Amino acid sequence: MSAYLRKYNIMRTIPILNIKTENQTTKTITFNDKLCSRAKPGQFIMLWIPRVDEIPLSIMNSQKGEVSVTVKAVGSATNSLNSMKKGQNIGVRGPFGNWFSTRSNKCLLIGGGVGIVPLYFLLKKIVGDDKQITFINGAKTENELLFMSSIKILCKNQTILSTTEDGSYGYKGIITESLTKILRQEKFDIIYACGPESMMRNVFDIAELYKIPLEASLERLMRCGIGLCGSCVIGQYRVCRDGPIFNSKQLRKIQDEFGFSRLDFNGKKIPI
Amino acid sequence: MKSNSLETHIAGLHLNSPTMLASGIMSYSVDFFQRIAKEGVGGIVTKSIGLESRKGFENPTIVQINNGFINAMGLPNPGIASYANEIKKAKNVLNIPLIVSVYGFSIEEYETVAKKAINYGADAVELNVSCPHVKDTGLEIGQNPEKLFRAIKKVKNNVKKPVIVKLSPNVTNITEFATIAVEAGADALTATNTIHAMAIDIESTKPILSNIFGGFSGPPIKPIILRCVYELFKTVTVPIIGSGGITNWRDAIEFMLAGASAIQIGTAIALQNTKVFNDINKGIKSYLKKKRFKNVEQIVGLSQKI
Numbered sequence: 053m054s055a056y057l058r059k060y061n062i063m064r065t066i067p068i069l070n071i072k073t074e075n076q077t078t079k080t081i082t083f084n085d086k087l088c089s090r091a092k093p094g095q096f097i098m099l100w101i102p103r104v105d106e107i108p109l110s111i112m113n114s115q116k117g118e119v120s121v122t123v124k125a126v127g128s129a130t131n132s133l134n135s136m137k138k139g140q141n142i143g144v145r146g147p148f149g150n151w152f153s154t155r156s157n158k159c160l161l162i163g164g165g166v167g168i169v170p171l172y173f174l175l176k177k178i179v180g181d182d183k184q185i186t187f188i189n190g191a192k193t194e195n196e197l198l199f200m201s202s203i204k205i206l207c208k209n210q211t212i213l214s215t216t217e218d219g220s221y222g223y224k225g226i227i228t229e230s231l232t233k234i235l236r237q238e239k240f241d242i243i244y245a246c247g248p249e250s251m252m253r254n255v256f257d258i259a260e261l262y263k264i265p266l267e268a269s270l271e272r273l274m275r276c277g278i279g280l281c282g283s284c285v286i287g288q289y290r291v292c293r294d295g296p297i298f299n300s301k302q303l304r305k306i307q308d309e310f311g312f313s314r315l316d317f318n319g320k321k322i323p324i
Numbered sequence: 325m326k327s328n329s330l331e332t333h334i335a336g337l338h339l340n341s342p343t344m345l346a347s348g349i350m351s352y353s354v355d356f357f358q359r360i361a362k363e364g365v366g367g368i369v370t371k372s373i374g375l376e377s378r379k380g381f382e383n384p385t386i387v388q389i390n391n392g393f394i395n396a397m398g399l400p401n402p403g404i405a406s407y408a409n410e411i412k413k414a415k416n417v418l419n420i421p422l423i424v425s426v427y428g429f430s431i432e433e434y435e436t437v438a439k440k441a442i443n444y445g446a447d448a449v450e451l452n453v454s455c456p457h458v459k460d461t462g463l464e465i466g467q468n469p470e471k472l473f474r475a476i477k478k479v480k481n482n483v484k485k486p487v488i489v490k491l492s493p494n495v496t497n498i499t500e501f502a503t504i505a506v507e508a509g510a511d512a513l514t515a516t517n518t519i520h521a522m523a524i525d526i527e528s529t530k531p532i533l534s535n536i537f538g539g540f541s542g543p544p545i546k547p548i549i550l551r552c553v554y555e556l557f558k559t560v561t562v563p564i565i566g567s568g569g570i571t572n573w574r575d576a577i578e579f580m581l582a583g584a585s586a587i588q589i590g591t592a593i594a595l596q597n598t599k600v601f602n603d604i605n606k607g608i609k610s611y612l613k614k615k616r617f618k619n620v621e622q623i624v625g626l627s628q629k630i
Contacts, residue, residue, distance in 0.1 A: 058595075061388040065527035098383075102528040106383035141528045145388075276386045278594045281397060282350030282371070288359040290350065293597070318377040319352040320402035 060087055061278055063100060063143045069118065071138055075195045078124045078166060079134045080112060083142065088119040091147035093154075093174035094269055094297045097121065098277045100143030101136070105129035108274045108292070110170040110246075111147060119144075122198065124166040148277050149296045152267055154178050156241035160234070160264075162188040162255055164227050164247025168198050170269050171246050175206055185210040186234065190227030190247075194220035228254040235262045242267065249324050253311025256303055266300045272314055285315060329612050329619040330605055332366070334563045334586055335486035335511035337421045337448055339366035341605045342620055343576065346567050346590035347372055347425035347450060347490070348397065354413045357422075363601040366586060367421040368414075370407075372452040373441065374426075374461075375433045377403035381457075382534040387523045392542025392569065393591055394521045396457040396535035399427060404437045408444045415445035423488065427452040427461050431475045438479045438487070448485050451476065454492030454517035456539040466492035466517075472501060473508045480509030488565065490514040491552075493545075498552050499559040506560050514565040514588065515552045519545055542591040543569045550582055557583025557625050571595055573607020580620065581627035 070082040088097055091111045099121065100106040107129045109121040125131045136142070152174050159178065163171040168189050175187060187207055191197045193216055203212060214222030215230045223230055228251060231243075235258065245255045246269040259266040272284035272291040279293030287306035289295060294302075303310055309321075316322045330341040347369040350356050357368055380400025387394050401407065407424075414422050424441035426449050428434035438449045453472055455462025465471045480487050489505040491498060493516040502513055518539025523532045549568025556564050566584030570576055571592040579587050592600045608620060617623055 058388065058391055063384075063387065063525070063532065065525050100384055100532070102525065102530045103534075105534075106385075143384075143525060143528075143532070275380075275383055275397065276393075276395070276594070278386075279597065280349055280393075280591070280594045281386070281395075282352050282356070283400070285350060285353055285356055287353075288355040290356075315352060317379040317400055318402050319371065319400055320377060320406055321353075 060147065061145050063145050065141050065143045067139050067141055068136060069138070071136075074122065074198055078122060078198065080120050080122045081133070082118055082120045083144065084117050085119050085144055086117055088144060088147050089114040089117045091119070092151035093177050094151035094170050095147040095149050096296060097144055097146035097148065098274070099133070101129060101133050102141060102143065104132050106143070107133075108277060110269070112169045112173055113176065122166065122169045145277060148292060152244055152297055153242070154181070158184045158239075158241045160186045160188065160240045160243045162227065162231055162243060162245045162247070164190050164251045165196060166198065167247030167269070169246070171244055172199050172203065174244060175203070179206050179210070186213065186240070187211065188213045188215070188227060188230050188234075190215040190230070192217045197221060227251060228258060231255060231258055235264070240264050245269070249311050256300070256310065259300065266303065267297050268303060269296050270298055271296070273317060282319070283315060286310065330366075330609060332586055332620055334565060335448070335488065337367065337486060339586055340420065341366035341601075342580065342586040342608070343601045343604050344565065344586055344588045345369055346588035347452065349590045349593055352402070352410070354410055354417060357414055357418055360598050360601060361418055361420055363598050364605045365420065365601045367423060368418070369423045369425050369450050369588065371401050372399050372425040372427045372455065373401050373404050373407050373437060374399065374428060375404060375437050377401065377406060384532055384534060387532045387538070389523060389540065390544055391595065392540055392544040393594070394523055394533065394538040394540050395518070396533045396538030398535060399455060399458050399461070404440045408440070411441065411444040411446055421447040423448045423450050425450045425452050425490070427455060429461050431471070431478050434475045435478045435482050438483050442483045442485045446485065448488055449479065449483065450488040450490050450514060451479060452490050452517070454490050454494075456492070456494060456518055456520040457535050457537055463492055463494060463520075466501065467495055469501065469504050473504050476505055476508035476510055486511040488512045488514055491516050493517065493549060493552055494520045499555050502556050502560050506562055510562060512563040512565060513556060513560065514567055515556055516549050516568060519548065541569065543571055545569045546575060550578060553579055553584050554582040554628070557628060571600070573604045573611065576604050576608055577611055577623070580623050581625070583625040583628065585621070585624050
């Protein structure tokens with residue numbers, strides 16, 4: 053379980069150091085922050101766009117005091133964040149939440165769309181550790197497959213299976229078909245997953261069938277980020293404090309909700 | 325000697341321990357109630373529920389100041405009709421009192437929501453007449469003697485379960501408002517809600533909370549709220565529930581010595597997670613044993629004797 057440290061939750065306001073365009077809708081934003089640069093793969097930050105909003109974002113990379121988050125413009129907050137310029141101020145709290153375990157040897161990472169972000173961070177951390185890695189990424193179309201060139205370099209002695217729904221790159225189809233295909237042939241010590249919740253639910257069902265431990269990174273509406281307000285509750289868990297990474301045992305306890313329902317801003321349970 | 329020395333009573337409610345969950349904290353769903361019930365919580369106060377559902381404010385809704393927080397969530401809640409299911413489910417699985425916190429934009433709304441909450445199975449209601457950040461409810465009632473009296477009276481006349489009133493510390497003299505609440509029929513008082521406050525980011529030069537103003541909670545406000553409880557105990561005869569920056573058993577004992585029959589925990593859950601209830605209960609128990617008190621009710625208001 054993640055520990056709460058007061059200094060992590062004090063907001064730091066800092067200028068944007070660098071912005072990189074990943075594709076038409078997605079940018080990677082880099083800033084300097086000592087505390088966040090100690091984050092482990094799977095953790096998230098709360099990022100403040102002054103007088104607009106504050107949103108949870110997965111950490112994509114951290115090194116030498118620099119931290120990057122990758123943001124897909126999907127709503128008003130992410131749109132205004134992605135239209136910010138280098139040098140403009142953002143506020144940062146975190147890092148928050150727990151992180152992926154890194155003990156297992158033969159790992160399968162499966163990420164859909166922008167869900168690849170924490171898995172890319174994980175990949176960077178574990179790829180040198182003498183592990184056997186299979187990296188499955190999937191998206192609607194080729195230019196939505198994020199970080200492809202870096203992944204190819206990182207995984208030069210590993211397996212990459214890419215899937216696009218329109219067949220513009222790699223296998224044509226949906227990402228979970230690639231998962232089933234490989235699990236029929238190979239056994240893994242662990243599966244790490246992040247992506248749309250319906251995809252992760254399918255990954256969970258498949259992992260259960262093949263009896264492979266899963267760690268999935270969940271997403272919910274968040275307000276406080278520190279386990280107080282209840283906005284991100286799923287079953288008995290708070291995604292911000294007890295997660296965002298949940299293992300198979302925990303996912304079994306919330307299987308009525310996982311992939312099916314979430315709380316809206318009013319705290320009302322709605323279908324996903 | 326009682327088998328359970330932590331047992332306490334608030335306006336006819338039987339509490340297995342004096343540590344309660346404060347309103348506003350993670351209380352949308354029954355699964356979470358069950359989790360903290362296992363931690364030994366004596367009673368649960370829900371999020372404040374209104375007649376209609378409410379989205380609450382945009383983020384940031386919380387900002388850390390030293391080891392406290394200013395929050396302006398904006399009373400997000402699904403509305404009483406939709407919350408009915410959670411109340412009913414909670415009553416089936418919980419064996420501790422469930423207190424529904426109620427707010428309204430009019431006196432009639434307080435009455436309607438309180439009545440419904442009780443009909444769905446709530447053991448009591450706590451009237452939030454002190455929310456410091458949403459206009460036209462809360463403070464506007466809690467700071468207005470006449471409206472406060474009418475709201476409580478109206479609810480009291482229409483529900484048969486205990487009515488607890490959560491007082492605001494944002495008044496010149498809290499005992500005046502407490503007296504009015506008791507005259508109107510309040511069965512117990514929760515002292516208190518958060519302190520009206522704000523924070524500004526000096527780099528961007530902007531206020532941090534989207535609502536600009538919010539309510540300050542946590543350890544920094546403890547001495548202020550403790551003073552409120554001490555004053556209230558001298559003034560009123562109804563039970564007082566202390567709520568303000570309690571993070572450990574020493575704080576809890578202090579509040580009870582000042583006059584609180586029970587205490588509520590909110591902010592401390594961020595600081596210490598849900599085990600805080602169990603930790604506090606254990607600490608109170610050993611204190612009672614060490615000081616040779618038979619039960620927790622013996623120490624309520626003890627520090628008034630000087």
